[in-house]
Amino acid sequence: MLYALLIFESEEAMERQTPAEFDSMMAAHGRMQDAAKEAGAFRGGVKLMPSSSASTLRAGTGDAQVLDGPFAETKELLVGFYLVECDSLDQAIEHGRRLPHLAGGAVEIRPVQYLTSLLAGEAFRWSSSD
Amino acid sequence: MEQLGLILRASRPKALATLVRLLGDFDLAEEAVQEAILRAVQAWPEAGRPGNPVAWLVQTGRRHAIDRIRRQAVDRRSRQGLAPLLEPAVEAPDEADAPAVLEDDLLRLIFTCCHPALAVEAQIALTLKTVAGLGLEEVASAFLLAPRAMEQRLTRAKRKIRDARIPYEVPQEGELASRRGAVLHCVYLIFNEGYRAAQGTELARDSLAEEAIRLARLLARLFRGAPEAGGLLALLLLTHARRPARTGRDGRIVLLEAQDRRLWDRAMIAEGRTLVDKTLRAGRPGPYQVQAAIAALHAVAPSVAETDWAEIALLYAALEEMQPSPVVTLNRAVALSRADGPAAGLDLLESLAGDAAMLRYAPFHGARAALLAESGDRDAARTAYERALFLSGNQRDREHLLERLSALG
Numbered sequence: 001m002l003y004a005l006l007i008f009e010s011e012e013a014m015e016r017q018t019p020a021e022f023d024s025m026m027a028a029h030g031r032m033q034d035a036a037k038e039a040g041a042f043r044g045g046v047k048l049m050p051s052s053s054a055s056t057l058r059a060g061t062g063d064a065q066v067l068d069g070p071f072a073e074t075k076e077l078l079v080g081f082y083l084v085e086c087d088s089l090d091q092a093i094e095h096g097r098r099l100p101h102l103a104g105g106a107v108e109i110r111p112v113q114y115l116t117s118l119l120a121g122e123a124f125r126w127s128s129s130d
Numbered sequence: 131m132e133q134l135g136l137i138l139r140a141s142r143p144k145a146l147a148t149l150v151r152l153l154g155d156f157d158l159a160e161e162a163v164q165e166a167i168l169r170a171v172q173a174w175p176e177a178g179r180p181g182n183p184v185a186w187l188v189q190t191g192r193r194h195a196i197d198r199i200r201r202q203a204v205d206r207r208s209r210q211g212l213a214p215l216l217e218p219a220v221e222a223p224d225e226a227d228a229p230a231v232l233e234d235d236l237l238r239l240i241f242t243c244c245h246p247a248l249a250v251e252a253q254i255a256l257t258l259k260t261v262a263g264l265g266l267e268e269v270a271s272a273f274l275l276a277p278r279a280m281e282q283r284l285t286r287a288k289r290k291i292r293d294a295r296i297p298y299e300v301p302q303e304g305e306l307a308s309r310r311g312a313v314l315h316c317v318y319l320i321f322n323e324g325y326r327a328a329q330g331t332e333l334a335r336d337s338l339a340e341e342a343i344r345l346a347r348l349l350a351r352l353f354r355g356a357p358e359a360g361g362l363l364a365l366l367l368l369t370h371a372r373r374p375a376r377t378g379r380d381g382r383i384v385l386l387e388a389q390d391r392r393l394w395d396r397a398m399i400a401e402g403r404t405l406v407d408k409t410l411r412a413g414r415p416g417p418y419q420v421q422a423a424i425a426a427l428h429a430v431a432p433s434v435a436e437t438d439w440a441e442i443a444l445l446y447a448a449l450e451e452m453q454p455s456p457v458v459t460l461n462r463a464v465a466l467s468r469a470d471g472p473a474a475g476l477d478l479l480e481s482l483a484g485d486a487a488m489l490r491y492a493p494f495h496g497a498r499a500a501l502l503a504e505s506g507d508r509d510a511a512r513t514a515y516e517r518a519l520f521l522s523g524n525q526r527d528r529e530h531l532l533e534r535l536s537a538l539g
Contacts (some may be wrong), residue, residue: 052286053293055247063308066246068290071353088297089247090305 002043007080011050037118044117046083048110049128055089057096057107064102066093071108078103083112134174137183138167143264144232145187147239151298151336152188153195156288159179160260161198162191169194184232236261237352238298244313245296252287253316254323259284261348262341272323272338310353314362314418317345321366339370360409361419367402368425369396383526387434399429420449439468454489464497492522496531508538 017025029045035044054070072114081102086092096107115126142163145396149159180186243256251273256270270280291298301309324338344364353359375389385388393400406422431437446462459482467475479498488494499514515535522528 049293053290055294057436068247068249068252087295089245089294090297090299090301093247109294 013033015050033116038071043119044115046112047114048112051110054108054110055093057093057102057109059102059104059106064097064107070110071106073106134179137179138187139263141183141187142167143239143261144236145185145191146260146263147235148184148188148232149191149195150239151235152192154298156291157505158195158198159191161228162195163187165194168189186526219450233352234300236348237300240313240349240352240362241300241309242291242296242298244309244316245291246309246312247294247296248287248290250319252283252290253312254320255280255283256287257316257345258320258338262345264341268337295319303322307356310356310359311388313349313353314358317342317349318362318366318418320345321369325369336373339366339373343370356412357409358416358418361416361422364402364405364409364422365418365425367398367405368422368429371398371429373400383527385529385530386428394429399426400519402426403429415448415452417449417453420445420452424449429439434468437468439465441472442471456482456485456491456494460488460491460497463501467501467504472501476505476517479533490521492518492524492527494518495521496527499531500534503534512538517537 033042033045053072056067056069056071057064058067059065082095082099084092084095086095092109094111099107101107111128112126113128115124117124117126145166146159146163149162149459150156153159153162169190170183170187174180223502231473240257241272243260244253248256255269255273258264258272259266266281266284268275270277273280276285278535293389300306307516321339324340324342343366344357346366350359350363371394372386372389374395375391375393376384378384386420402422403426406419406426409419410423424442427438427445443462443465446458446465450458450462459478463475463478463482468476469474479494479501482488482494495514495518499511499518501515502508502511515531515538519528521532521537522531
């Protein structure tokens with residue numbers, strides 16, 4: 001069984017972090033990843049860009065509407081996610097539009113800052129500044 | 131010198147648009163164009179104005195940006211985002227003279243500023259700042275914001291463009307129509323902001339409406355083959371033509387019925403009417419064209435009584451089809467009552483009485499009260515006026531309603 005560990009955190013608190021606090025957070029991530037790798041469980045992880053970079057596709061009259069900002073409702077809950085590599089937001093929106101969840105739900109599109117993955121059986125690291 | 135200022139103002143958006151593409155960064159491009167303008171002010175009066183001011187600004191701005199990138203690359207070798215820009219910027223051929231390229235860059239800039247993934251307020255602020263070329267203080271004062279708050283809004287928008295990689299390009303064919311719609315809507319909102327009563331200083335509001343007209347003119351030229359762009363320009367011209375009659379000597383808003391029509395700007399009306407006729411002939415009507423046609427009928431009428439209300443009611447019906455909204459229905463009811471008497475209008479208003487938003491909307495009760503009074507039902511009219519008064523937060527509207535109420539006797 002694959003499990004996703006979804007991380008929730010206050011962005012404000014993260015922005016206020018001192019370099020030392022940031023380092024200790026990253027070290028904890030490192031320890032968690034090491035332990036997961038040792039157990040043969042690690043498949044990948046993603047660091048998202050802040051929610052200020054988010055856009056949301058929502059049902060509208062006709063085609064789904066593109067809106068600024070993250071998805072912020074409590075009635076709908078996270079049911080899954082895709083990773084797509086694109087040159088621009090417009091291309092990512094095009095992929096998002098094909099999802100069957102736009103009638104009742106929404107699709108938030110958030111740039112990935114950093115990705116590390118073992119899904120393909122080998123180490124893969126990707127960051128948006130590459 | 132006055133002329134130099136005008137040329138620079140007209141050239142700035144195009145130069146900025148091309149520099150954003152060449153440099154791949156909004157902030158860097160804005161700084162570059164600012165520096166180029168400073169140098170133009172120093173150099174042009176003596177050396178004479180260059181044949182192609184935009185190309186001069188682009189080249190000067192680009193040189194300045196490259197110098198800066200090089201200095202920073204030395205200072206901080208790995209400054210993110212800037213290093214990859216260095217090479218294309220240096221290699222870019224001198225293509226800025228080609229008018230088609232400049233026009234495309236301006237379109238890219240407009241579509242990026244009005245990208246739906248940006249908040250509407252951010253779209254408006256970016257468009258005014260970059261496409262219209264207004265200063266930060268001007269944009270801030272038009273929105274009653276401190277320059278610092280407006281700067282933050284712009285910074286956030288530019289960060290979103292960069293982080294989410296909102297593309298700097300003209301949208302694909304399939305997206306083009308809806309993206310054009312977003313651009314037109316942004317300009318429409320700028321105009322409305324300029325027209326909103328009792329907000330901002332008179333000067334800021336007027337200049338905002340005029341900026342919107344200037345932008346609409348640009349869009350009507352750039353979006354050839356999109357009759358709605360011409361429709362928007364016509365609508366803004368025909369509405370703005372009434373501006374001199376809209377404010378009384380005491381600063382109060384004068385409603386359409388009471389306006390001195392001799393004060394209307396006839397040249398603007400003539401231009402708007404010609405445009406409406408031309409765009410409607412394309413046979414692809416849209417909400418802006420229909421609203422412009424309504425404004426044109428008001429503009430040519432010598433008085434309220436001599437207005438073609440039957441035609442206006444038909445146009446509102448068409449608008450209702452395209453953009454169903456209780457406010458449009460309310461306007462159709464008023465036009466119908468002018469054409470066929472108060473009973474026809476009241477019948478239509480009844481169909482809105484179940485709409486919760488309408489029941490909280492002061493103009494709905496005000497319009498209903500006027501029709502009830504006209505049909506002789508003074509008690510019901512009084513109740514409706516009181517309801518409108520209770521809901522209205524606008525001092526001038528309240529005074530107007532009180533006058534009507536006391537006229538009932």
